[in-house]
Structures are given as C-alpha cells and as structure tokens.
Amino acid sequence: MAGNARFVEMHPSHPHQDPAYLRSLVQRQKPIAAILGCADSRVPAELVFDQGFGDLFVVRVAGNVMDEVVLASLEFAVGSLGVGLIVVLGHSRCGAVGATIKAEALPSHLPELSRRIQPAVDRVRDEPGDLLENAIRMNAKMVAEQLREQSEILREAVEVRALKIVSAYYDLQSGEVKFLDLPADLTSNE
Template sequence: MIDAQLTPSEAFDLLLAGNRRFVAGTPEHPNQDAARRAETAPGQRPFAALFGCSDSRLAAEIIFDRGLGDLFVIRTAGHVAGAEVLGSIEYAVSVLDCPLVVVLGHDSCGAVAATRAALTDGLGTNGFVRDVIERVTPSVLAARAAGLSEDDDIIAEHIRQTVDLLTDRSRLLADKIASGQTAIAGLSYRLADGSARVVTTRGVSAEVTTG
C-alpha cells in the first residue's frame, strides 16, 4: 500500500516515474496481483486523482505503470468538466485525501478537432456531442486569441483552461492547493511515444516540456 501521506511533490514524482518506465518499455506492473486485490478490498487510498480524456488510448494505469488502488480516475470526452466531474475530484481530495490532481489531455484529440471544425467550417453535430463541443469552445477561442494555431499548442491551451476551470469553480480544491495539501498538474500525452509532458502546475514545481 502506498503511503497515504505522500506529499504532492512525491505523488507527482511517483506518477511521472511510472510514465518514464512505460515509455522505456520497462514497466513494473505494480499492485496488480491477487495480494493487492485483497489489500484494497476494504478501502482505497489512491495517491492521485486523474481527470482525463475518454480516448481508448489513454488507459491511465497502463501509461503511468500503476495498479489497483493507486489512481482515482475520472474521464470524459475532451476532459470536459461538469458538476459530476467537480464532485468526483472534490471527493478525491477531501474524502480520499489525494495529494495530487492531474488533468490529462492528448494530441490528436477528437473533441478538440471537432470543435475547431465547428468554429472554422460551421460543421455541426447532433445530440449530446454538441454539449462536448460547446464546453471545448472556450479553450479553442482562447488559443486563437493568443495566436496559437498548431494542434499541440491548442491542446496545451485546452489543458490549461481545464486546470483553471477546476480551480476557479471548486473552492475546496483551490483551498487544498493553497494550503499545500494538494497540487494540480496538467499533462499532455503523446500517442506515438507514450510520454506525458508537463503543460502547467499549481502547488508543485516541474519543468514545462510541451511546446
């Protein structure tokens, strides 16, 4: 069982170390056996809450080389955040005492591509997919206002905007970060090489590696 009292920096280092193993092709597959299953059955103490895109290529426990009970995972298309997402994250940091929250985006994101097409060409969608596009739209508009046009730069801006939204809307999360109990980091995953690169952080220091 991972120490429930990990600092935000220790939790962040642990997560990134797992991704480095995954990229290098040397995963350890920790906490994935029957003993871990029995150990976590009475309760959970994850060291990070991960809010990511639902893309099938972003299986959190695989790309960060973790196992049962390590990550509290919330996923939506385009990592768009509504009340249910905010409530889930607040549960993770207030009830489960997660010292780290991660927003995980990725290149070639379909939600961002659809939003760009809708804004540029007027291509619309039906049903509730439209709601996803509407929630991604502020990020794409912010990227345009900043003069950003490359896919990676727009993805990074969407990740930053999501981090801002979570901390602006959740006073609980913002207070946890301000007190040093929790940190939040935005990461951008590269599908081809498997790396999760740092876009932005609050409450923990890290070198920004996207761009």
C-alpha cells in the same frame, strides 16, 4: 512520472496487481493522484503511468472537460480520499478538440462537449503553430484552472498546500507525458 518513464522505455513493472494486494484494498483505498483524462481508448491512465489497482483515481470524459459531476468526483477524491494531486491530462490528436475546431453542426448531446472546449480554441486561434495541438494544451490548462476556480473544496485544499492541480499532455506517438504548468516544487520525480 517514474511510471510514465517505465512505460515509455517499455519496462513497465505493472505494480499492485497481485491477489494479495487486491485483498489489501478491499477495506480502503489511498490513491496517490487523481487524473482527469480523455475517454479516448488510446490514453488509459493506469497503463500510461504504469500504475495498478488502488493507485489512481481516474475520471475520464471526452476532451477531459469539466462539469458538475466531474467536479463532484474530484471533490470526493480530494475531500474523502485525501488525494494531493490532480492531473488534467490532454493528449495529441484529441478528437473532441478536433471536432470543436471544425465547428460542424453536431447531433444530439455532442454540442455539450464542443461548448466546453470552444473557449480554449478561441484563446489560441491566432497563435503560431498547429491550432489543434495548441488548443489541446490550452484546453487542459483551462480545465485545471476551472477546477481551482469552481470548487470550494479544491480551492481550499490548494490554499493550505494539501493539493496541487496541474495540466499535462500525452503524446500518442512517444507515450510520453509532459507537464504543461508544473509548479517549481514538483519538478523532480519525487
């Protein structure tokens, strides 16, 4: 969050990008968090959080949805790299969520995405406010919940308090990340 504040204030420090630091990473990595974010070109996790090499374990897929391969990647981050925080990061004007709301017939593999996003759209369809924005937030929350439910490795890490899984929303306009379901013990920036 401190990194995102630097980014929003346009004072990024671009940490961990010098040659000596890169060499220190050759033999090991110890990322501080994993991000499950959207593949959208406007939401690069390292830039949004002002992080460098070795800092974030990033999985990006359109609509920040989850499947077996995504889950395996995050299980590796937690089980093998000891990552203690997973952030499911949705963002404003997400095209994958927008296409799901439009419910047009999509070609080829694209229905795979909307099939996974549809439950979030259904959950908020009758809620007041903007359907797209509500669905984007609900989708990030539901994917975070799916990670807890569908992986034994992640669920056990959460139970022994070695892992937190949270959802967040990135505003393309402001550059700000807001957490959607922040546990009480994560409300400070520490």
